[in-house]
Amino acid sequence: MKNSPIVALDFASAEEVYQFLSPFEQTLFVKVGMELYLQEGPSIVYKLKGMGHDVFLDLKLHDIPNTVGQAMKGLARLGADLVNVHAAGGKAMMIAAREGLEAGTTAGNKRPAIIGVTQLTSTSEKQMQEEQLIQTSIDVSVVHYAKLVKSAGLDGVVCSVLEANKILDACGNEFLRVTPGIRLSEGEAHDQIRVATPSNARILGSSHIVVGRAITRADNAVQAYENILKVWEEQA
Ligand code: C5P
Numbered sequence: 001m002k003n004s005p006i007v008a009l010d011f012a013s014a015e016e017v018y019q020f021l022s023p024f025e026q027t028l029f030v031k032v033g034m035e036l037y038l039q040e041g042p043s044i045v046y047k048l049k050g051m052g053h054d055v056f057l058d059l060k061l062h063d064i065p066n067t068v069g070q071a072m073k074g075l076a077r078l079g080a081d082l083v084n085v086h087a088a089g090g091k092a093m094m095i096a097a098r099e100g101l102e103a104g105t106t107a108g109n110k111r112p113a114i115i116g117v118t119q120l121t122s123t124s125e126k127q128m129q130e131e132q133l134i135q136t137s138i139d140v141s142v143v144h145y146a147k148l149v150k151s152a153g154l155d156g157v158v159c160s161v162l163e164a165n166k167i168l169d170a171c172g173n174e175f176l177r178v179t180p181g182i183r184l185s186e187g188e189a190h191d192q193i194r195v196a197t198p199s200n201a202r203i204l205g206s207s208h209i210v211v212g213r214a215i216t217r218a219d220n221a222v223q224a225y226e227n228i229l230k231v232w233e234e235q236a
Contacts, residue, residue: 001081001113002029002054005198005228006178008212009033014040014047023222027052029081031210034059045078054081056178056210060117061097062086069096069103072114076104080112082178084158087116087145094152113176115156116149118142118163121181124193139163143170150175156207161196164205173207180210182228198228202235 008031011017017036021028030053032044037059048055057080061068068085075083085097098114105111118141119128125138134141142163147170149157156176159167164177181195201209211228218224 003208004029005182005215005225005232006031006056006208006210007215007225008058008180008210010035010212010216012036012039014044017044017048020216020221021051021053024225027054028225029054029056029208031056031058031212032080042078045080049079056080056082056084057112058084060084060086062089063093065090065093065096068093069100072097072100073104076101076112077106082113082115084115084117085154087118087149087157091148091152094149094154098153113155115158115176115178116145116152116154117158118145118149119160121160121179121195122191122193139166143167146171146175158210161201161204161206161209164201164207168205176207177205178208178210179206180212182209182211182214184214184224184228198231199235202232 006029009017010033012035030048032055036044045055045057057075061071062085085094094116101111101114119138128134128138128141142159143166146157146167150171156178157167158178160181161179164179167177179201182198182201183195184197198209215221215224
């Protein structure tokens with residue numbers, strides 16, 4: 001799995017994806033989320049893999065253990081490099097997800113890496129307390145989820161940059177800290193609440209960053225990607 005910034009392909013069709021990717025000369029680590037996957041289906045993953053890209057299939061599964069396990073068995077066959085579930089689905093669900101991936105991976109191949117979503121980066125502490133009735137700080141909730149994810153044998157978490165360091169301390173460096181909510185300056189949060197710049201992300205303990213609109217909506221996407229890649233690699 002590459003360590004380059006993961007580019008979120010939040011587009012509505014494969015056609016828009018190919019148009020976006022065409023000026024790039026190198027292969028990327030891309031993220032296919034539910035918007036694209038629900039329109040294009042498995043073929044988009046096969047095609048991106050065929051083009052040489054690493055694929056994070058960000059479907060954030062959250063259902064009863066048997067359903068998630070069976071779904072993961074199917075997803076393992078697509079060839080995605082990284083998949084995810086909501087940690088809120090519980091430990092049994094996460095174990096079923098990992099076992100489903102193992103069952104769906106053909107002999108001799110490595111199963112896709114799997115990570116748990118802790119709290120969405122669009123969730124504020126106030127919202128978590130009022131809507132989820134979790135009466136603690138967001139940091140405590142996220143670290144608690146990270147430990148649960150690790151105890152289920154998963155490979156890491158999706159979290160905010162602001163929590164990455166605490167997760168690194170609690171779960172170790174091998175445990176992935178994949179962080180969305182990346183902005184070139186703090187002023188452009190869009191709907192994200194817990195945001196950081198790429199260089200802060202590295203300093204604050206992210207192992208991988210996910211960047212969407214800062215690249216996909218830039219006037220020159222290749223240039224925006226190159227700038228972020230440079231800063232990300234410089235801080236390594
Ligand atoms: O455009 P932006 O950089 O905000 O895109 C972030 C991407 O990361 C989106 O595809 C979003 O669905 C995803 N994501 C997130 N927060 C999470 C998990 C995934 O923003 N906790």
